[in-house]
Amino acid sequence: MSDPRAIPFGRPSITEEDRAAVAAVLDTPILTHGPQCRAFEEEFAAFLGPGAHCVTVSSCMAALHLACLRVGFGPGDDVLVPAQTHAATAHAVEWVGARPVFADCDPCTGNVTADTLARALTPRTRGIVLVHFVGIPCEMGDIVGFAHRRGLPVVEDCALAVGSRWRGTHVGLLGDAGCFSFYPVKHMTTGEGGMFVSRDAETASAVARLRAFGVERSGSAASIPGAYDVPSLGLNYRMGEMQAALGRSQLLRVPAMLEARRARFERLCAALQGLPGVRVLDSASPDCASSHYCLSLVLGRALARSRDDIVRSLNAHGIGTSVYYPHPVPRLDYYRNRYALDPEAYREAARLSDASIALPVAPHVSLEGIDRIADAVSEAVKEVQV
Numbered sequence: 001m002s003d004p005r006a007i008p009f010g011r012p013s014i015t016e017e018d019r020a021a022v023a024a025v026l027d028t029p030i031l032t033h034g035p036q037c038r039a040f041e042e043e044f045a046a047f048l049g050p051g052a053h054c055v056t057v058s059s060c061m062a063a064l065h066l067a068c069l070r071v072g073f074g075p076g077d078d079v080l081v082p083a084q085t086h087a088a089t090a091h092a093v094e095w096v097g098a099r100p101v102f103a104d105c106d107p108c109t110g111n112v113t114a115d116t117l118a119r120a121l122t123p124r125t126r127g128i129v130l131v132h133f134v135g136i137p138c139e140m141g142d143i144v145g146f147a148h149r150r151g152l153p154v155v156e157d158c159a160l161a162v163g164s165r166w167r168g169t170h171v172g173l174l175g176d177a178g179c180f181s182f183y184p185v186k187h188m189t190t191g192e193g194g195m196f197v198s199r200d201a202e203t204a205s206a207v208a209r210l211r212a213f214g215v216e217r218s219g220s221a222a223s224i225p226g227a228y229d230v231p232s233l234g235l236n237y238r239m240g241e242m243q244a245a246l247g248r249s250q251l252l253r254v255p256a257m258l259e260a261r262r263a264r265f266e267r268l269c270a271a272l273q274g275l276p277g278v279r280v281l282d283s284a285s286p287d288c289a290s291s292h293y294c295l296s297l298v299l300g301r302a303l304a305r306s307r308d309d310i311v312r313s314l315n316a317h318g319i320g321t322s323v324y325y326p327h328p329v330p331r332l333d334y335y336r337n338r339y340a341l342d343p344e345a346y347r348e349a350a351r352l353s354d355a356s357i358a359l360p361v362a363p364h365v366s367l368e369g370i371d372r373i374a375d376a377v378s379e380a381v382k383e384v385q386v
């Protein structure tokens with residue numbers, strides 16, 4: 001983008017400290033799976049709060065795959081998955097041979113609820129993989145209650161939810177496993193990378209083995225360099241030391257970054273309040289503290305037809321936008337061809353894909369930039385109304 005006033009939707013934040021942390025790794029002989037990864041796991045666990053056990057992995061997709069393997073989903077199992085999420089949430093279920101059964105979302109938050117999950121239940125339902133949509137926490141009290149009554153494990157996709165809390169507990173620690181993403185435009189980045197999280201130490205150590213070929217270095221083997229055994233099947237989903245060093249450096253800025261996102265979200269929300277025909281995705285519950293990944297603007301029926309014109313107008317004003325997510329998962333070619341679901345079953349999820357615009361509220365946008373976004377949205381909405 002050549003316009004110096006242009007506001008991209010997302011831009012990774014990289015500082016001198018980040019660069020130095022990555023460069024320092026290259027002066028050591030350990031480039032992967034070493035002390036940086038272990039320190040990152042400990043520091044991320046401390047950030048999440050008491051009881052967290054963390055395992056660095058190569059992506060959130062990897063963490064989701066490992067979570068589905070660990071909780072034991074497999075062929076013949078149905079797993080409830082949000083219709084409105086990243087394809088990765090459903091892919092993880094497919095990769096272990098289970099069948100994703102899509103649950104619709106609450107139109108106010110974009111999240112599945114105990115109600116929408118109950119409507120999607122089948123006789124073969126064996127678990128739930130949910131997402132905290134654009135960082136808005138799911139109503140986890142209701143959902144965990146629903147899951148426990150039926151003995152269903154809950155995997156949380158927390159890719160957009162670094163900093164999201166339900167009743168003060170960080171998401172990822174409410175279900176059986178949590179999966180985080182450090183992709184460049186998420187809350188913090190390692191380039192590519194992710195974190196598997198569990199309150200159960202045994203689960204964390206099993207997943208740690210699974211993500212590294214199934215290698216076991218304990219007992220007599222631990223004292224002999226290079227010696228190990230492989231008691232189980234495994235994958236290579238490890239994180240590199242340079243990524244971990246970047247993650248540790250980024251994590252130091254997360255509290256300030258979350259505060260900046262909150263301030264920008266609230267300022268943009270207030271500025272858009274009076275605009276007729278639009279609403280903002282958010283939780284009304286005091287239990288739910290969002291990580292404010294973006295501000296998802298939902299257009300009413302009349303305006304929704306002009307969504308793409310509004311997007312083009314915003315882009316022409318130098319304002320980057322995105323769509324979370326451009327299709328509900330059951331409408332993506334792979335899933336449509338495989339399951340041919342009735343669109344009525346994911347009506348609200350489809351409405352978000354077709355009628356919403358994601359606006360940036362990350363720290364790379366100045367407060368003055370937020371005001372320009374608000375003005376440009378008002379103008380674009382007026383343009384299409386005449």
Ligand SMILES: *Cc1c(COP(=O)(O)O)cnc(C)c1O
Pocket residue numbers: 059060061062085086088089131157159160180181182183193194
């Ligand atoms: C980005 C994203 C993912 C994928 O994360 P990767 O780290 O790129 O694998 C998964 N789930 C959700 C909800 C996402 O937004």
